[in-house]
Amino acid sequence: MKDILDKLEQRREQARLGGGQTRIDAQHKRGKLTARERIELLLDKGSFEEFDMFVEHRSHDFGMENTRFPGDGVVTGWGTVNGRTVFLFAKDFTVFGGSLSETHAQKIIKVQDAAMKARAPIIGLFDAGGARIQEGVASLGGYGEVFKRNVMASGVIPQISVIMGPCAGGDVYSPAMTDFIFMVRDTSYMFVTGPDVVKTVTNEVVTAEELGGASIHTTKSSIADGAYDDDVQCLLQMRRLIDFLPASSESGVPEWPSHDDIEREDLSLDTLVPDNPNKPYDIRELITKVVDEGDFFELSQAHAANIVIGFGRIAGRTVGFVANQPMALAGVLDSDASRKGARFVRFCDAFEIPIVTFVDVPGFLPGTAQEQGGLIKHGAKLLFAYSQATVPLVTIITRKAFGGAYDVMASKHVGADLNYAWPTAQIAVMGAKGAVEIIFRADIGDKDKIAARTKEYEDRFLSPFVAAERGYIDDVIMPRTTRRRIARALAMLKGKQVEMPKRKHDNLPV
Ligand code: HXC
Numbered sequence: 001m002k003d004i005l006d007k008l009e010q011r012r013e014q015a016r017l018g019g020g021q022t023r024i025d026a027q028h029k030r031g032k033l034t035a036r037e038r039i040e041l042l043l044d045k046g047s048f049e050e051f052d053m054f055v056e057h058r059s060h061d062f063g064m065e066n067t068r069f070p071g072d073g074v075v076t077g078w079g080t081v082n083g084r085t086v087f088l089f090a091k092d093f094t095v096f097g098g099s100l101s102e103t104h105a106q107k108i109i110k111v112q113d114a115a116m117k118a119r120a121p122i123i124g125l126f127d128a129g130g131a132r133i134q135e136g137v138a139s140l141g142g143y144g145e146v147f148k149r150n151v152m153a154s155g156v157i158p159q160i161s162v163i164m165g166p167c168a169g170g171d172v173y174s175p176a177m178t179d180f181i182f183m184v185r186d187t188s189y190m191f192v193t194g195p196d197v198v199k200t201v202t203n204e205v206v207t208a209e210e211l212g213g214a215s216i217h218t219t220k221s222s223i224a225d226g227a228y229d230d231d232v233q234c235l236l237q238m239r240r241l242i243d244f245l246p247a248s249s250e251s252g253v254p255e256w257p258s259h260d261d262i263e264r265e266d267l268s269l270d271t272l273v274p275d276n277p278n279k280p281y282d283i284r285e286l287i288t289k290v291v292d293e294g295d296f297f298e299l300s301q302a303h304a305a306n307i308v309i310g311f312g313r314i315a316g317r318t319v320g321f322v323a324n325q326p327m328a329l330a331g332v333l334d335s336d337a338s339r340k341g342a343r344f345v346r347f348c349d350a351f352e353i354p355i356v357t358f359v360d361v362p363g364f365l366p367g368t369a370q371e372q373g374g375l376i377k378h379g380a381k382l383l384f385a386y387s388q389a390t391v392p393l394v395t396i397i398t399r400k401a402f403g404g405a406y407d408v409m410a411s412k413h414v415g416a417d418l419n420y421a422w423p424t425a426q427i428a429v430m431g432a433k434g435a436v437e438i439i440f441r442a443d444i445g446d447k448d449k450i451a452a453r454t455k456e457y458e459d460r461f462l463s464p465f466v467a468a469e470r471g472y473i474d475d476v477i478m479p480r481t482t483r484r485r486i487a488r489a490l491a492m493l494k495g496k497q498v499e500m501p502k503r504k505h506d507n508l509p510v
Helices: 002-016 021-029 035-042 061-066 102-118 137-153 170-176 195-202 208-212 231-244 267-271 283-290 335-350 368-372 375-388 403-408 432-439 447-461 465-469 479-492
Strands: 049-051 074-081 084-091 122-126 159-163 166-168 180-184 189-191 226-228 297-299 307-314 317-324 355-361 393-402 418-421 426-428
Touching: 035 074, 035 084, 035 122, 035 231, 049 102, 074 102, 074 231, 084 102, 084 231, 102 122, 102 137, 122 170, 137 170, 159 170, 159 231, 166 170, 170 189, 180 231, 189 208, 195 208, 226 231, 231 297, 231 307, 267 283, 267 479, 283 307, 283 317, 283 355, 283 479, 307 335, 307 479, 317 335, 317 479, 335 355, 335 375, 355 403, 368 375, 375 403, 393 403, 393 479, 418 479, 426 447, 426 465, 432 447
Parallel strands: 084 122, 122 159, 159 180, 166 189, 180 226, 317 355, 355 393, 393 418, 393 426
Antiparallel strands: 049 074, 074 084, 297 307, 307 317
16 A cells, blocks of 8 residues: 555656756756746645646657656646635646647646636646647647637636746747736747747847847737746736636625725825826826725736726725826827727726726827827727726726817716716817817917917816716816725625627627
8 A cells, every 4th residue: 555655656756847857957047937836836835736747648759659748748727826716727848848739738628627617717827839849730739729718718717828938839829818918027938930930931030039028028019918027026926916806707806805994085186186287197196096005906017108007906896997197198098008908998897897997188199100000990999998898987087088088088978987077177179279279270370369268268178067067077076085986986886787789799899
């Protein structure tokens, strides 16, 4: 009996070594942790339950029958993060570069199916070179099965991808279909084909960082939602993110104890908006002063900085925040900001996370670059996303709400439940200068007349009261009371129900 028990321990020990100590040392030398070390950091201590530790590949091509590693390049299973169940798979780069074989795919599929059955989030830790080249179409078929499950799970359970090494082919396409992608600076890369293939096909010489490093994917391509300096920081932040996320679309948002009084007023908000309407201020200050304990998890910070998105809590419950940022491009809506906002609004709506929108927007960004880049369609994505959202929507206009951007940013007209304005709000088709130059063009040569007309326009339109007179704004509120007003609104809207027309699905302007 003792022999049998010892044998189990020996086999486990061997599996834990993955591709062997030499490759583990090489992994550490590159500044990366192993798959198992990463799991230890991500999950609550001792909570990991592993599946399929002894699975091996079945390939006999290219001498593969002589190189088998228990686990076959991916560690899968489930555990808890602060007591809440999550499923995960972690690619083991020490085994065939984490590449995906038929059996490796079956392990991922098993954990995807288990996550769907249990209605719990799934996290993929990627450090892998795509399809196992020696397995050919069996590997491609495996990816297809994984991709299909990514899509079936979309909007049902949260899917998070963490890129922690060089990732290519299927190991970037699967993440692309999940809800969030995070990277580790200087050690992780994402590309469909790596620098060598690029050189062969196009003659272009490019480094891995230029082609698909965190610096590119968090700024230019916007494929990644954030990046961290090393594996440890990244995984600790993932724990923080998971605390904000619902387990599924039907679970409701998590509720954590909060010691932050919902009645808390913040006097400094009364002076947040500068007297000069062209002076910027940091909208992040408003968000962090409103949320519980100042805890705000921002997403896509380095891309389209003119819109801020992320999760916070009010009264212990998760809320999605969308806010124009006057510090970047005066908070204007452009194509990138619209896409960024739209995807976040759709995530929140899919998972029943209420959305609070802070508005200070001078309009859509004019110009050939934007128009030729498809601003109409990209702007429509945000408009569409808000208009189809059925979660509680609370909107607060702090300053400008001009033109079409007023409509788009969760106005009453597209379905917001409660619309508040600060006394500093200006709700109009456009600012005073532009308006007067158009409607009083004949007076343009007369400085005094123009000044008088401008004053008249400002007095009449650049306030919250024209909108409030029509009921488009439910109330004009004191800035210091913003947290309390939001908390009360969300509590009142907790049971919100909206009937949408029956259809197969809508046709979002993608
Ligand atoms: C089998 C692979 C592999 C692969 C790496 N290895 N990629 N084995 N299939 N796809 C093995 C190597 O042989 C090596 O084995 C070990 O993993 C480490 O690889 P290195 O090249 O030494 O590491 P590094 O220099 O860090 O480069 C990592 C890499 C590179 C950038 C991932 O290996 C690479 O470019 N691999 C190929 C990527 C690729 O083109 N994949 C196919 C994509 S197509 P030893 O024994 O030395 O440790 C695809 C189709 C899916 O995925 C469908 C998409 C829609």
